[in-house]
Amino acid sequence: MRILVIEDDKFLRELLIGKLVAEGHEITSATDGKEAIVALENPVPELVLLDLLLPDLSGFEILEKMKARDAWKPVPVIVLSNLDQKEDLDRAKKLGATDFMIKANFSLNEILARIQKLAPGNK
Amino acid sequence: MIPLASLVNWLIALLVGAFGIIVYAGTTRKSTRIYAVVSFFVQVWAISVGAYFYTETPYWLVFWNRFNHFVASLIAVFYYLFSTMYPLDRKPTRRMVIGLALLIILEWYLYFYSNIIIHDEGFTLRASLDRYHDLFKSVGPLFYLSFAALFALAFKNFAKSIRETEPLAAQEARTVLIGTIMGFAPPVLVDIILPKLGFYDAYWLAPVLALGWVVFTLYSIARHRILNVRLVFAEVSVLVMSVILFANIFLSEQLVFGVAGRVVIFLAFAVVGGFFIRNIIQKEEQKEKLGILTKELASLNSSLETQVGERTQELTAQRVHTETIIENLTNGIVEYGRDLRIVRMNRAAERLLGVERTAVLGKVILPTEESPALSSLREITYPRGTGSSFGSELLVQEVTVSKPKEYEFQVATAPIMAAGFTEPAGYIKVIRDITREKQVSREKSEFISIAAHQLRTPLSAIKWTLEVILGGDKGVVPDKGHVPLSRAHQTNEKMIDLVNDLLNVARIEDGRFGYVFGVHNIEEIVAAAVQDSISSPKEQMASVLFTRPEHPLPQISCDPDKLSLALHNLIDNAIQYTPHDGKVEVSAREEGENIVVKIQDSGIGIAEKDIPRLFSKFFRSEQAKRMRGDGSGLGLYIVHNIIARHGGTIDVQSKEHVGTTFFVRLPLNASSIPEADETIYY
Numbered sequence: 001m002r003i004l005v006i007e008d009d010k011f012l013r014e015l016l017i018g019k020l021v022a023e024g025h026e027i028t029s030a031t032d033g034k035e036a037i038v039a040l041e042n043p044v045p046e047l048v049l050l051d052l053l054l055p056d057l058s059g060f061e062i063l064e065k066m067k068a069r070d071a072w073k074p075v076p077v078i079v080l081s082n083l084d085q086k087e088d089l090d091r092a093k094k095l096g097a098t099d100f101m102i103k104a105n106f107s108l109n110e111i112l113a114r115i116q117k118l119a120p121g122n123k
Numbered sequence: 124m125i126p127l128a129s130l131v132n133w134l135i136a137l138l139v140g141a142f143g144i145i146v147y148a149g150t151t152r153k154s155t156r157i158y159a160v161v162s163f164f165v166q167v168w169a170i171s172v173g174a175y176f177y178t179e180t181p182y183w184l185v186f187w188n189r190f191n192h193f194v195a196s197l198i199a200v201f202y203y204l205f206s207t208m209y210p211l212d213r214k215p216t217r218r219m220v221i222g223l224a225l226l227i228i229l230e231w232y233l234y235f236y237s238n239i240i241i242h243d244e245g246f247t248l249r250a251s252l253d254r255y256h257d258l259f260k261s262v263g264p265l266f267y268l269s270f271a272a273l274f275a276l277a278f279k280n281f282a283k284s285i286r287e288t289e290p291l292a293a294q295e296a297r298t299v300l301i302g303t304i305m306g307f308a309p310p311v312l313v314d315i316i317l318p319k320l321g322f323y324d325a326y327w328l329a330p331v332l333a334l335g336w337v338v339f340t341l342y343s344i345a346r347h348r349i350l351n352v353r354l355v356f357a358e359v360s361v362l363v364m365s366v367i368l369f370a371n372i373f374l375s376e377q378l379v380f381g382v383a384g385r386v387v388i389f390l391a392f393a394v395v396g397g398f399f400i401r402n403i404i405q406k407e408e409q410k411e412k413l414g415i416l417t418k419e420l421a422s423l424n425s426s427l428e429t430q431v432g433e434r435t436q437e438l439t440a441q442r443v444h445t446e447t448i449i450e451n452l453t454n455g456i457v458e459y460g461r462d463l464r465i466v467r468m469n470r471a472a473e474r475l476l477g478v479e480r481t482a483v484l485g486k487v488i489l490p491t492e493e494s495p496a497l498s499s500l501r502e503i504t505y506p507r508g509t510g511s512s513f514g515s516e517l518l519v520q521e522v523t524v525s526k527p528k529e530y531e532f533q534v535a536t537a538p539i540m541a542a543g544f545t546e547p548a549g550y551i552k553v554i555r556d557i558t559r560e561k562q563v564s565r566e567k568s569e570f571i572s573i574a575a576h577q578l579r580t581p582l583s584a585i586k587w588t589l590e591v592i593l594g595g596d597k598g599v600v601p602d603k604g605h606v607p608l609s610r611a612h613q614t615n616e617k618m619i620d621l622v623n624d625l626l627n628v629a630r631i632e633d634g635r636f637g638y639v640f641g642v643h644n645i646e647e648i649v650a651a652a653v654q655d656s657i658s659s660p661k662e663q664m665a666s667v668l669f670t671r672p673e674h675p676l677p678q679i680s681c682d683p684d685k686l687s688l689a690l691h692n693l694i695d696n697a698i699q700y701t702p703h704d705g706k707v708e709v710s711a712r713e714e715g716e717n718i719v720v721k722i723q724d725s726g727i728g729i730a731e732k733d734i735p736r737l738f739s740k741f742f743r744s745e746q747a748k749r750m751r752g753d754g755s756g757l758g759l760y761i762v763h764n765i766i767a768r769h770g771g772t773i774d775v776q777s778k779e780h781v782g783t784t785f786f787v788r789l790p791l792n793a794s795s796i797p798e799a800d801e802t803i804y805y
Binding site (some may be wrong): 022104 | 576582584587596619620635637639
């Protein structure tokens with residue numbers, strides 16, 4: 001699966017990418033909003049793992065932009081953040097996020113399992 | 124032949140006598156009757172003066188001269204008595220009466236038994252004390268002194284009455300005083316002053332001049348209606364007619380018809396006359412009563428007026444008091460009439476809404492009001508998106524306005540319900556500036572959120588790194604290293620739990636836990652919580668058994684995430700405080716109006732003294748601390764809050780070293796669940 005990982009924390013990003021690559025996924029990554037928009041352009045990923053707190057744009061803004069463009073609209077987005085306010089959850093859901101996972105509360109394997117559920121064959 | 128002086132004086136005596144009768148009969152006032160007595164002595168005096176001029180023998184001349192002076196003294200005494208009683212009918216004091224009586228006796232003695240001879244040129248003191256021989260030689264300066272003193276005191280009393288009594292009585296007293304001066308000054312002139320100067324010829328005129336007093340007093344009586352003229356006239360005429368008719372009986376020449384007829388006529392006249400007088404008296408009494416009633420009514424009226432005045436003053440004071448409070452409240456107050464016309468606005472409201480009351484009082488603000496100056500007033504009158512705020516109950520809303528600056532208000536709208544009315548007589552809006560509170564609340568919430576994020580990020584990194592290493596992704600971990608790495612992972616998990624607990628507590632207490640209620644299958648929630656607890660890796664764990672109910676349970680209204688968290692906490696606790704050879708049993712069943720979830724363990728138990736404090740924040744029992752030193756003491760606090768928010772209860776039964784059972788009761792009826800985060804009315 002072509003997965004775009006948008007995560008500004010280098011350590012977490014590397015751990016995630018390492019695990020996903022080991023599972024055979026094709027990974028592109030972005031460390032901020034600007035990079036994310038570029039990475040979304042070509043090729044369009046099959047899944048996006050999205051952090052909410054980024055240096056420039058917020059995850060919500062990226063979600064908004066994705067939902068505003070036809071090419072990006074169908075791409076499932078798993079919000080992966082350590083923010084867990086109800087307002088944040090509601091906003092992400094309203095903007096069309098497929099799932100919302102709190103990093104500290106999930107192991108990499110659990111995250112992988114969720115991703116697996118969204119793989120084309122399992123839909 | 125009778126001398127002219129005597130004749131004139133006796134005629135005067137007749138007139139004064141009639142005057143005395145009229146005064147006496149026409150009044151019930153004691154003081155006025157004393158006045159009649161005074162007139163009686165004037166009459167006697169006039170007779171005596173007449174007698175003095177009639178007599179020829181020296182013996183009688185002396186007698187009548189002394190008698191004259193004595194009667195003049197009596198006039199002075201009674202006139203003084205009258206002055207003390209008039210016009211308020213004061214009762215004379217006993218001391219005064221005794222004093223006056225003694226004075227009369229003394230004068231009687233001096234005038235008739237002393238050696239002082241009064242004659243036309245004054246008086247002469249005789250050496251001899253032969254009282255039999257000089258029987259009628261009397262009086263010296265005492266007569267002049269007592270006469271002058273009594274009149275002076277009487278005038279003083281009148282002056283005092285005029286000064287101190289009510290205007291009407293004072294007017295009366297003034298008339299009497301003037302009358303007296305007019306009546307007594309001329310006789311004093313001709314009787315005392317002129318003879319002293321050697322002029323004796325006017326002596327006999329004194330009673331004639333005293334007539335002025337009679338005439339003036341009668342005039343005053345008529346003018347001021349002091350006496351009841353009708354009654355006096357009726358009484359006098361009935362009396363005169365009766366006397367004539369009675370005398371007529373004896374003048375009859377014919378015995379049978381004459382005498383009998385005249386007796387009948389006399390009796391009939393007497394009876395009719397009696398009734399006539401009684402009738403007048405009754406009418407007069409009625410009039411008097413009416414007068415009293417009118418007076419009482421007037422006094423009642425005036426007291427009522429006083430009371431109304433006082434009450435009005437009190438109300439005014441109260442109104443000023445209330446208005447001062449309203450005007451100086453820091454909260455804004457806007458009052459609307461029944462028709463939503465603005466009838467009152469305080470200073471704070473002017474400031475908060477950026478309007479001047481003079482510009483809006485009496486106005487009706489419409490939802491379509493477009494004037495920018497009135498936008499804030501429009502917003503609080505019709506808060507956006509909430510429909511009408513004018514109902515029959517207190518309504519608390521939050522309103523944001525942008526003029527005169529950005530404000531967040533809490534607006535409480537209260538209907539003014541007058542007793543006995545079903546429709547409000549108007550509305551009062553209390554506007555509270557909560558901009559700062561809201562700001563602080565937002566900042567606090569943001570702080571919690573960011574703090575959580577910052578704490579969780581490194582914990583996530585450690586968690587995932589250890590997972591990667593322990594999972595063998597970075598090569599096989601030697602056995603020696605596996606145990607400490609696992610411990611590090613568990614410790615990290617506890618840190619994550621602690622952060623989550625602290626966050627949850629902060630949000631529960633801030634009212635921002637974010638419950639999402641829906642209808643869910645409770646059996647599945649319990650099963651998932653059990654599964655969750657079993658699957659998290661723990662060293663040497665007690666066996667966990669979930670007994671499913673025999674019949675499927677009805678669905679209930681709940682927040683599945685929060686309920687899971689609560690049940691997970693309880694099951695996790697049970698596992699943690701139960702030895703690895705013990706067991707934990709979980710069951711769920713329907714019982715009356717509730718679903719009961721039972722979590723039973725064979726663990727260390729809880730001391731009885733600790734049970735009441737079990738659900739307090741940060742509380743940990745001694746046994747728990749001994750067994751596990753790392754708990755936060757927040758778990759059960761969170762559990763209790765979640766269950767309570769679901770309208771449920773949690774009970775515990777425990778015995779040390781035997782085990783603990785928690786009973787969670789959740790209502791089947793959604794109406795038992797408390798209202799969602801109610802607005803706090805500051």
